[in-house]
Amino acid sequence: GDSVTQMEGPVTLSEEAFLTINCTYTATGYPSLFWYVQYPGEGLQLLLKATKADDKGSNKGFEATYRKETTSFHLEKGSVQVSDSAVYFCALVNTGFQKLVFGTGTRLLVSP
Amino acid sequence: DTGVSQDPRHKITKRGQNVTFRCDPISEHNRLYWYRQTLGQGPEFLTYFQNEAQLEKSRLLSDRFSAERPKGSFSTLEIQRTEQGDSAMYLCASSTNTEAFFGQGTRLTVV
Numbered sequence: 001g002d003s004v005t006q007m008e009g010p011v012t013l014s015e016e017a018f019l020t021i022n023c024t025y026t027a028t029g030y031p032s033l034f035w036y037v038q039y040p041g042e043g044l045q046l047l048l049k050a051t052k053a054d055d056k057g058s059n060k061g062f063e064a065t066y067r068k069e070t071t072s073f074h075l076e077k078g079s080v081q082v083s084d085s086a087v088y089f090c091a092l093v094n095t096g097f098q099k100l101v102f103g104t105g106t107r108l109l110v111s112p
Numbered sequence: 113d114t115g116v117s118q119d120p121r122h123k124i125t126k127r128g129q130n131v132t133f134r135c136d137p138i139s140e141h142n143r144l145y146w147y148r149q150t151l152g153q154g155p156e157f158l159t160y161f162q163n164e165a166q167l168e169k170s171r172l173l174s175d176r177f178s179a180e181r182p183k184g185s186f187s188t189l190e191i192q193r194t195e196q197g198d199s200a201m202y203l204c205a206s207s208t209n210t211e212a213f214f215g216q217g218t219r220l221t222v223v
Binding site: 004032036041042043044045046049051089091093097098099100101102103104105 | 116118143145147152153154155156157160167168203205207208209210211212213214215216217219
């Protein structure tokens with residue numbers, strides 16, 4: 001079945017450092033890919049998405065490019081802030097948008 | 113519209129009791145999902161509805177779990193005879209054809 005694999009955390013960075021969180025997927029067909037962010041005690045917020053190969057999703061300085069050849073959707077940000085500290089989830093949904101399949105999440109800790 | 117709303121936000125119950133959670137989706141969304149999230153894990157799919165029809169149920173959803181969506185509007189998730197292993201965050205989401213939006217979740221603690 002469909003699955004998502006994320007790098008284990010926590011990822012610990014200093015403010016203004018460059019961020020990469022790796023995500024790879026296994027899916028039949030042509031999935032859409034997503035990054036969600038979860039702050040402590042809260043639900044999930046959609047951060048960005050890409051619906052086809054070579055699409056780049058971007059939001060709030062975060063970017064991710066849908067790479068079909070490497071089945072990857074790595075999350076990047078050029079300069080992280082303390083307020084970016086959260087858990088980040090990579091997810092996919094296959095044709096027909098029937099259900100999201102999530103990775104296990106990567107915790108990001110940014111120190112001043 | 114303020115997004116997906118879940119009630120209650122927190123529930124503490126004794127083992128063996130029944131609990132019911134409610135989810136109000138974004139009004140124009142006809143798809144509604146329930147997920148369960150345990151500490152340090154990603155959300156796991158439980159079930160989803162298209163309007164009032166329950167189209168898929170995960171094997172995670174034992175016989176003690178039941179979900180309904182009468183009239184295709186709000187949904188309820190009931191857990192009967194709760195067990196300590198049911199302690200988790202229960203997330204509801206509703207979607208368009210391209211994006212899913214999540215509620216704040218209901219945190220269940222079974223003592």
